[in-house]
Amino acid sequence: MAILSVEHSDQLYWLGRYSERVYTTIKEFAKRFDSMIELREHDYDEYCKAQDIPNIYSSKDDFIKRYCFDESDPNSIHANLIRAYDNAVVLREEIGSETLAYIQLAIYAMNKAKSSDAPLIQLQRVVDNIVAFWGMADDSIDSESVRSLIKLGKRVERIDLYARMNMGHSELKRELKRLNTRIGRTGLRYSSVKLAHLNYLAEMENTPKDMIIEEIESLFDEDINTLDGK
């Protein structure tokens, strides 16, 4: 097991979460963008609701501009990518320069997308770089706990987002299965009761979204007495 400080383990976990958030939100945005071009201009209302983010946007164009590219909007894709970078840049020693470079390239692609008339093309490059980052991390990082912490963050974020966006039951089950496999390899303490509850909730046909979000977000509750898994 790698020697990792609390700070770095936290940063690895959040690197996984933010990279996943960028990846999934771009993919979702791309679906909405297509229908917003000429069919359903106000599709972004629903999108904001599903994402549980405040709809502060005055029009379709304002939504595209600010939700994607406004660094000062904490819910924007760009702000989340910067958070991924902020976590990655302090982990060069754990993840390596080659892996880190893909997050850097995603930032450049995001900056290019900002000034493009066809942002989806450049946003696709952001997605490509995130996928390359995950691939490189998997391929080049020796330490299983380092790899697992990134993957754990990714799984937790995906479950949270899928629940919020009412993704299909089978997708959610698949992600939970992956989480179950991964969580024990991280060395982190977690609540096995909550994990069991999540597994139970995922079996229900009408998955209760709010309960899933609550349980997944408190899986690593700070109260040490509630943590028993290792």
Next chain:
Amino acid sequence: MNKEGMNSYSDTVNELLARYGVRFGIYKNGTFKEQLFPLDIIPRKIGQKEVEYLEKGLKQRVMALNEFIKDIYGEKKIIRNNVIPEEFVYMGSGYLAQCEGVCPAKEIYTHISGIDLVQAKDGQWFVLEDNLRIPSGASYPMIARDICRKSSPAIFEKNAIYENRNYAKMLRKAMDHVNVGGHTVILTPGRYNAAYFEHSYLAEHTGAHLVTGNELVVENDHLYFVDYSGRKEKVGAVYRRISDEYLDPMNFNSESVIGIPHIYDIYRKGNVSLMNAPGNGVADDKGIYYFVPEMISYYLDEEPILHNAPTYLPFYEKDMKYVIENFDDLVLKDVAEAGGYGVVFGQGMTKDEKERFISMLKKEPRRFIAQEVIDFRDIDIFEDGEKVPRKADLRAFVLMAEEPMVWKSGLTRFSRNPDSFIVNSSQGGGFKDTWVLENDLSPTIL
């Protein structure tokens, strides 16, 4: 290489620099910004004979400086024998009373030294400054070489150039040599430090752990790294990139939040090595620089191989007179400043400014040194598709293990401004790869 080839090479190199985030941080108007450190594609070339000369001179200089620090915090023979006036030692900001009587592992103080040199038009090299606290810059030529080799392998195929990516191995050797048992860590002030890229790059390439102060703890007279499962791992050597005053709030600046309480106490007991040793500032003060040739003769009984730039200390009456009479031909440096700050050229001042400066000089003669302006040899840089001459210096790195080791490369920094002698990155300068040639033949490309 023709102009088109150089343009394309330059583009590729810059693209890769951006890919790997080769940056340095800078604070402007209280805000931290990271900017790319521009690499010029035309390397500085140093021939074999020249490097042999520099190598001997650098080793000699660093060994004398190491002896000086040991002496100052120990027996103080150099003061007792009136080679250096005591006010230059004790009044300098780099002297730390807390270091009195403390001897580091294997009596090494200067584990990593950065010696700044310039080459005059007649080819003679001059030492401008010794950096013995936390000299930075080695990571840039390392990654630049990697990038240049990828971008134009033909250049390296046709020229016999010493490898410079061995710096990490040399550094690891220096770390292991003084490690008293346990892990080796690189202690960084954090992400918002100007040299953070370097800290993380060197950690990656030496295999040392990059840590901040709050990841280390002193317990039972030893230093430990606390991992995320709560396990404590002993640390035997700390390559600290934090300045002395912030290293330990219990022994130095009590307001430091980036240091490790009591680390200096266990260092004093020999239970951990600190690289470089605290208190080294006593030897790289700009005022002490004047006395380095005397130190070499005193400690090593040898003639200095490398020369200082002709320097005057207004502290001495004779020198003060010379400085006032030749003010226009001199550059004046505030001994407390670094990074190209606190440097003024007599020639550039108005009559009023000169008068004000001279009156300040008379009031605080210890605060300044004056040097003859050395007409550096210009080095070509590639700018807007053309080769143009610019002033450049060379930071040579000397690492200490069983023996001093001189890195066959260095950081060549150049001024972007055609009229400026200031090459510091914080002042907008760029850098070059530094080739040490395995023979004295002229390179065939570039």
